[in-house]
Each structure stands twice: as structure tokens, then as C-alpha cells.
Amino acid sequence: MGDPVNPDLSAVQKSATADKPASPTATPGPDRADLTPENINDAVIRLAGNSQDGIQTAGAFLARLAGRSDHDVMTYMTIPATISGGPSIFQVRMGTGEVLSAGDEADFLVAFYQHSYQDHIDFLKEGGVLLYDSDNVEPNLDDKRFMYVGVPITGLTVEALGGTAKDKGKNIFILGLIAKIFSLDVEKLTTLIKEKFGGKDESIVNTAIMAFTAGYAYPVGNVLKKHYQFEHVPKPGGRAQVTMDGNQAIAYGLIAGGVRYGAGYPITPWSSIMEMLRSELPKYGGMFVQAEDELGAVSLSLGFSYSGYLAVTGSAGPGISLKSEAIGWASMAEMPLIICNIQRGGPSTGLPTNVEQSDLHQAIFGSHGDSPRVVLAASTVEDCFYIAIEAARIARKYSTPVFILSDTSLATRIEAFDEPDLSKLMVDPKPDLTPREGGFKPYDLEKVTQHVPPGTRMLDGKYPLVTGLEHDEHGHPTGSPKLHMAMTAKRRNKLRKLAEEIPVPEVYGDEKGDTLLVGWGSTYGPIHDAVKMGREHGEKMGALHLRHLHPLPNGLEKIFKNFKRIVTVEMNDQGVYGFGQLATILRARYCEPKIESVTKTDGLTYRVKEILQGVFPGKFVSARGYSPNRPIAGNGEQDVEIARHESITQGVG
């Protein structure tokens, strides 16, 4: 490492465009108090290190602090697939306005290692700040696009903690530094640190506070030309913000929705839901069972549901494949069940820790035979909470399996949202065991099936049977062609009935225009940001985001009529016929040749620029100060393939 002349101050360089070029061996600048504070309303901070450095912990502190300070917050995290170690990032975007996406470029990059610097420097925007561990990183100071702040993080952390902790605690040291630079609320942060490490050995809390204090006390003001302050804009409405990740939101949404039983098998990125439910449900008098395998998990859950308690199971793609036969039974037997699929890259073991939306068709069609089921997709962390309640409601009302589709990006990112009014949302899970009068038919062709749980007396002495064989109205097996047709229609028609009650989503942006972007799932933020940016550049465009994917709400065709182009934006492959999975469904549903799609399969979340480039090829190449020759992927890869598919001309009408 080329130690700077003054190790305490490290190297500082300002962009060549700055008024006064600073020297790498900067003399101490003015005191921090003399600096002009710059009010900002949006900052993207990327922490890049290795997974064992605890950067997730530091990032989560920032996110939770933002949540507590009425800021909107959105995070983005990648975890390496390796068991321990490997490069990892955590990105926090804090804003006083509405924060929809994690940010296309960083204002502030914290690099723990040389590889962190090399892989992520191109993600830093021009004029952005590189804060690096000068004990480990040697940046190219000749690149005048950025400001360089070197701090011997490792050395100072070891010094502050007395050496026994080695360099553990770097994350908290960095947190102190960031708190200083962004004038964050130290009191709230220390409270958060105490909450996080409280309950453990007291020395751990003390060590963390020591690391934080050391970082906060570091004279970073000597080397930064300005410091930042978030504008304080109190949120309208007055509800406090809660901060959590998407998997937490699903777990708590299920509890609010009255789900007290479930079973699962560990798989990334679903596991944290089952871990939470395993600990939480007993407090509510319920139970979550770790099953021997995915087939056992779905079967246990169906046992819970049959017994009268709507249950949940979940997995990622590989596990859902294993559950498919039993989910078909749930369709046939008309048994309510919630199935979470926290999607990752597929097929097979695929990309276990990356994001993809390639399980939509599996969710809708993934069992043998005609096996109708409901498919919902959460768009944000907040939506993960509400969609779980919605899934429980639908599963009960229509006695049907319901999928909740989420993905790696929603599962791991932390967002702040208005605290839900639980008093209005909590659902009582108790089964109805009151004795039933005569004439009950579990599969009444005139009604939507509502099973009678075991333990319920049937006063006419006739007890119902639920079955995966085709059956008559009483649940007895039948091979009658007429009955198979009637029962197949019964199972399908209840989904049509459901479609009637699904609200048509509102169009964001222009309600009429040239281009309508249609999305589903975690792409909500970048798609909406893309519409915002596109409209700023004069495009007449809007966005429609679908939460109900099967059945689709009625009336979408009226929205489609108002646009010249309908472009789905999806994180999956264009397939043999050139359309993403949602586009394929929409084209089949509406016979609308103007539906096309933009898809990608790089395992990373969409960036706003990528969407605009895909939808409007040739335009938006330098959106938000991007130079066209800069790579897109933050890890230094070359441009990923952005597939834009021309609509296939075909006869209509």
C-alpha cells in the first residue's frame, strides 16, 4: 500500500472540474463547523466488502435509522452463494421524497478491499465520493472523476478496540464515519446499536459503541470539502414508519392474515420466513414444522389446512417443483393453502443468491392436469405484508391454493413503510366446528367449496371426504365424463368469480400515450422511476403494475387501448417465441399484437437506465450522466444483453 504522506488524513482529490484542484497530500482543511452544509434529499451509499465484514449489519442500521427519521429508504443487497466469505455489497438509498428504486449509481462508495474498489468504482457517479480503507485499497488517484477519502479503517478499528477483536467492528467504525459525514442522528444510531447487540454479552455492546465512537470522531471533515444534511420533511399522515425486509413483511402479513400453521424445508432465499415463523407462531399458539423434504412440507401444510387452519408452505423454484404434485391435489381437492415462492435464478439449482422472475409460468401452470390456482406477486416490501393478508383472504374465500411470488431482491432488501393499522387487519384463525345440518356436499356444483373441518358433527350422519380423485358432489370417486367436465369447470369458474372482484390497478404516469410499461413483482420501483425519467425527457408513457397475475383483473383491455405500445418489463428470458413470461400470458389473454417485452437474465435487479434503453433503443444512452462506454453491471461486467422484442405481426379479427 502506498501510504499517503499524512496517514491520518490520507489522500484527497477532487474532480478535475472542481474550482481548486486538491493535492493528494491535502493539508488539513477548515474545521467541520466552518463547512457549508449541503442540504440533500437523496443519497445512495454503497458499502462494498466481503460477506463476513458485517456490511449488512451496518447497512441495516442506516436503513432503520432512515425509517425512524421519516425518510423513505430502499436497500439493495447481494450475498455471495459461497458458504462463508466472498464479495458482498449492501446499498442504502435514503431520501426525503418517495424512494422507489435502490438507485442506478452511488453518491458514496465505501470500499473495504482492492477488489471492492475495482468492482464498484464504475458504479460511483461523477463527482461522487470514494471512501476507502487505505490499509487495503490503493485507488487510481489519476482518475479525476471522483473524490477520494482514504481512512486507515482496519488499523484504526483494531486500535480503537484494543486488538482482541482484530478487525471485527470495521462495519460499525464505518457507520460512525458515515454518521459524521451525513450529519445523522447519533443518539438514534446508538440506540439502534444497543438494541441490536443488547441481550448479548455487555462487552459486545461496549465494543460496538467504541467502534462507532472512533469512526464518528475521525476528523473526516478535514478532508471533505462539504458535509451533507438530509432535509427534514415530516411525512404526511402522521403514521410512524416500520423498517423490515420483504421476508419479514410476508411472515408478519401471514400472522396478521390469521395463518398459524405451516411447514417448510430450508432453501435460499425462503429460509428466513420459515425461521421467523418457527419462532413466532408458538407465541400465537400455532406451529411451524421443519419437514424432512419439500414434499413433506407441502403435505404437512395441507394436513394443517384440512384440519381447519389455513396453512403456509414455501420455497424457491427447486422446492416448488417438488411440491407441484401436492399443489395439484390442493386444486383438485379444493383445499386452501398459501405457497410462497421466493424466486431466484433458475432452472435447477441455478443462481441461488441472484434475482429472477422466471417462475411465473410455473406458479400458474406448474402441476399436471388442469389445476387452477391463484397467483399473486408482491411489488414492494410493504406490499409483501399486505399481499400475504390478501392471499389468506382469497385462499379461505375460494378454498384454493394461492401463490405469493416474491424474489431475492424483495426478500433481502429493507424498506421503511407506514406502520399498518393492525387493529383493522388481524384475522381470527379459529376453524368453525359448529355441527352442520343435513345435506352438506363438499363439492356442491352450485357453490364455491367450503370444507367442513374434521371434528365437526354432521347431524345427518353423512361425513365428507376430500380427495384427489375426480369426484362427485359428495367426494366419492367417479369416472363420469359429465362430472369431470362439470367439476373442472367448477374449479376454474371460481377463479373467474375472483377476477370480478380484483380492482384494476391504476396507471402511473400518462393514462393515455405512446408506451405503457407493464410489470409485476419487485421491478415496481425501477419501472416507476423509468416512467418518471422518460416523461421528464418528453415521452408520453405510463406504467401498470400487476399484483394479481392469475386470474388477471378484468378490464385491462380498456387500459391497453389507450397506448400505442404495451411493453412488459421482466427479469426472465424471452423464450423461444420472443416474449417474457407475463407478455406471453397477456398476448394469449388479449390476442393483442402490440404487446411486447423487455427482458433480461443477468441475475441483477433492473436499473432505471436499462429499462429505458430496452424500451427505447438508441435513446437514453447517457441518462443521468452515464457515459455510454461505462459498463452497466456494478461488478465490472460488460453490458448485459437487454432483449427487446419486436411484436410479431399477426392477423387480428
Place this chain on the structure above:
Amino acid sequence: MSEATTTTPTAQPEREKLSKKAITADHPTWCPGCGDFAVLASFYKVLEKRNLDHEKIVTLAGIGCSSRFPYFVNGHGAHFIHGRAVPLASGISLARPDLNVFLFGGDGDGFSIGGNHLNHGARKNVNLVYFIMDNFVYGLTKKQTSPTSPIGFKSKTDPTGAIDMPVNPMKQLISAGATFIARTHATQVKHMMEMIERAMDHPGFSAIECLSECVEFYPDVFDPADPRKGGSFELIQEKKWDNTPEDELRHDVTDELAAYKLAQLPFPGVFGVFYQSDRPTKNALEKKWIESSREKTGNASDLQLLQKTFDRMK
């Protein structure tokens, strides 16, 4: 929900004694002469004798000839998919301790496609009765080799005779950790009833293997165990703990190794209870955890609990 996992008792109208007529449903679709008829008859008799609350009888099954069982019992029931009936039944047993959970199946369902679930249901010691009608052959699909077919058995999938070592059901159940393991024979109604009753009285995973002849695809295979056909139906002599010299020779059902030795005996082997232990059930252990978790919350309401969690995330 918070008050208890079980359901609140509702006022029940007067009830008559449970009769065979009340619990009989569709006429069985089994082939004439099938051993499973006798199992069904024994089950009816036990239900009548025990006079269980009709609505608390739950019969469940996977796929196979014997798995048609729930259709022939008028009671709450479910016919599930192949091999997965053990976890289905486990879910019902764990959520609803007020129910009597009876699970029926065959050798293919239990030892082949559902082998993993059998092992783990037994290991977890979920409270249920699992009655396995073992006929050494796949009957529903018309004579393929089953996991219990003996070496040399000629089937459509082993035209020159089976070559794979068969599963020994008793050994498998012992090593998997089932806490009540018995063996019986479909021609011995009294013995079947006794085994079913003892299985019902045992808290935990109670498995009964019943030799039940498939007259269509593997006839006469169990004759060596059928006294009416000149075979021997040798019963296990259980210890009486009476300090007599004879008792030394009798079988200690809590002795896993002794049970394993009995399971080694050549066909037709012995019948009765091989093994029984009072290891705590998953039902009891989960209940204990629920109770201590509830206590820690101060028996808060669901709303209070979730609100408290959200308060921590502010």
C-alpha cells in the same frame, strides 16, 4: 387462537352409540377375497367397541389398493397423493389433538415412494395410528415388484424373478424410531383388533404391518402364516415381569435389540408387538414449547403480540 391451539367445545346434540351401520360407507372396490376386507371389518369393530365420537374419527390414505380405505369409512377423511399420507396425517395430528388420526396404506406407499416420510414421521414420533397392509406386490397397477417382494418373485417388472433385497418392515420401523411397532395378519381378526386397540392407546407413532393377501397378483404367499392353511401363526410372548424362569425367555417390548432380533426370523416370522417405547411425542414437545412461548408473552392477544413486534421495528 391465542388461548389454545385446540378448538372451543361447542354444544353437542345427543348422540347414539356408534354402530357399524353409521361408519359404513361405499361398498369396497377390492377384489373378492382380498385380505383388506378383513382389515376394514376389524377397524369397524374396534370403532364400535371403543364408541369414539363419530366426528373425531379421521381416516387418511395415500395411493394404492389399500389406500382406498377412507372411501369405505363414513367419517371425516381424505384421500391424498402417493406416498405423502404420513406428513398429511402429521399435520392433522399436530394441529388437532382432539382427533383420532388413522392412516391406511400399502407396502409401496409406505416403504417405497413414501419411505422418507415413514422414517421421519417415526423419528418425530407424531401421534397417529399407521396401518400398513403389506401384500408384497403392486396390485393397483397389476403386478409389479414391490419393496417387500421377496427375491425371486416373478412380476411384470421382474419377469425372471426379483433381484433386489426386500425391505424388512419391522427392522425399518425400529431403526426409524417408531414408538409402537406391531405385526399382524389379515386372517386373524381378533389379533388385528388387539393390535389396533393397543396402537390407539399408545401415544406416538404407532405402526402396524399386516400381511394382507393379494388374491389376484400374489395368491397363497401368506399361507405359511395362516393356520387355516396349515401354517403357523406364532405369537410373540411378551414379558409379564413375574420373576418366573419362563419370563426370562419372554420378549421385552422396550428392548430395541431384542425386537431387531425377532425381526430377523425367517418368513413367516412372529406376530404381535415387537417394540414399544414411551419417548415423548412431537405433539407433546411442540405443545410444551407453545405453552412456554405463550407464558413468556404474558398470554398477550394476537394483536398485542404483533403490535409489539412492529413497535420494535419503528
